Amino acid sequence: MGAIATVASIVLAISFVVFVAFFGRLPALRRTPIAWLHRLLCVNLPNAIKGLDNRLTGGRISSSLVRFGSYIMYDRHPTVLIFYILLLSVGEYLYLPAVWSRLSPLVKVTGTIAIMLPYIFLYLAATSDPGTITPANHAREMARYPYDFTLFHPGAVCNTCNLLKPARSKHCSVCKKCVARCDHHCIFINNCVGAGNHHYFLLLLLSTAVLTAYGGLLGVHLMATSIRLRFPHFAILPWNARDATGRDMSWTDWLTAWSWGMQYGGRGTVGAGGVAMGAVTLLALMTTPLVVALFNYHVWLIYCGTTTNESMKWADWQMEMDDGCAFKRRMDSEKRVKDPSVEPLWTRWPVEAEQVLVRTRDGNPPAKDLNLPGEGEWEKVWRVRELENLYDLGFWDNLVDVFVPGFMFRDPQMPVVEERKRKRKRRRARRTYLS
Incomplete structure (x- = not known):
């Protein structure tokens, strides 16, 4: 029985540590013992070791380990x-x-x-x-998804690539490039x-x-x-x-x-x-x-209808909502005038944004003179489930978009209203990790 106990203990311990390290930061586990163990393993314990090293060697060992860890994790x-x-x-x-x-x-x-x-x-x-975004394919990537005015807003520029950020894209600090979706x-x-x-x-x-x-x-x-x-x-x-x-x-x-x-x-x-x-x-x-x-x-x-990157953004918005600092109002996509210098006039995604989400510092609605998009009165949002996820067309269409990129794209000549009627399948963000 000694062999099975020894092997099982070693494998189980390694598996558990890997699980905590990889899944401890998930928003769904934020208030669970897994998150506490992740903070203990990745934050508290390293800080304690760093404090001890500062006393003994002036921080030379810990700084070397930090450089090595940064190379392992972020290069x-x-x-x-x-x-x-x-x-x-x-x-x-x-x-x-x-x-x-x-x-x-x-x-x-x-x-x-x-x-x-x-x-x-x-x-x-x-x-x-x-899905590296380059000057050669930037126009095509800009037309892949519309901005939802919730997680992604037009006009944001990548400071490294000096390109307008397409919706759902992110600059990877490890690969040193912007990546589509x-x-x-x-x-x-x-x-x-x-x-x-x-x-x-x-x-x-x-x-x-x-x-x-x-x-x-x-x-x-x-x-x-x-x-x-x-x-x-x-x-x-x-x-x-x-x-x-x-x-x-x-x-x-x-x-x-x-x-x-x-x-x-x-x-x-x-x-x-x-x-x-x-x-x-x-x-x-x-x-x-x-x-x-x-x-x-x-x-x-x-x-x-989301990604790991977007799930983290939803988690950040939920924190703003918990503080009472998130507001939304209606976006009439038929009346909205697009600025072609910061977003394409049309995108191949079958639906457009119908809400605007903003945050304020004082918990009061945005001032009327800020010239923010959308129309109507601002409404305070308390839960992510109250918002629409523009990029969710239903499981099957979401899966098709992942496995056959471009298949869900519409014909730009087709009237937007008719296309929206055909593809009116969006789901609320209540189906995210917060459900």
Whole structure:
């Protein structure tokens, strides 16, 4: 039982730390123990170490570590990408020799496909242009989405690229470029996730989840088969397992049987590489929930018609609403006069903005002499669910926009009113992370 306990403890600890580090900043977990642990791990503990180092060495060690951490986290380099590839390849090298001879032809074929797909989608996601905005394609990117006057307003200029920022774009400080429909910068692919490679990133997550689940479940099946050679009445589920006398197997005996399977169950013989195979199986089983959770989160963002970058903006707006400093009013897109120097006269997205959202410092409505867009009286907003998400056309159309960029774009010659009637599918922002 010692081997299974040791491996499980190590893998579980690593998986939990990774989960806290990657998901602790999500707005949905802001008031949960996960967020508290993230602050402890990423803020409080480093500050305490820095304070101790200031006393002992004048801060020399901590400053060196900060520079190294900034390079690892905020500079573009393939370190984590290489680590991810090694994690896949080394795991497969340790796993496959112990099980290959016991697999049926069908499992060998499907397993080979499951192994190859993550490498293929990783290559495509890492090497594809995420949607870099350049002077050559700037006009096209400006016409991709309209400004919603909520998260994105016309006239904003990127100080680095010296270009007007298209709606839904973001300048990546790691890649040093503006990216169309930027979701986030992913260190696992050493690239941004944007309009050009978002679909490859989703397929990478899906194929990795399938691979880890496939390898984990297959390993459990093969180990259970080997265990039954030694414990004939063993079962994968503890309440179905029986000992040699036919009585219910105790939890201790059941875990002992699994420990034997992890050490010697690779090929059903003692010392045949079962330890490596069992460790990889356990790693795959414990990694699968993390990958599945990340994939489900990005599918949920597509369902909501938003991106990771935009979800953070919605969170910032909710804080303004909590302070009573957010106001909205109606935008009549038919009467709105566009300034072609800061936004295109038409965009290929089928709907236009119908609201204006602003913040004030004193909690009072904006003054009438500010010449802000929109018409009518300003209304205080308290919840994100009271707002319209311009970029949400429904799950299917959102998914099509991710996988086939440009497919949802309308013909600029088609009357806007008729097009809006055909595509009147917008959803309120209540379907975001705050729901």
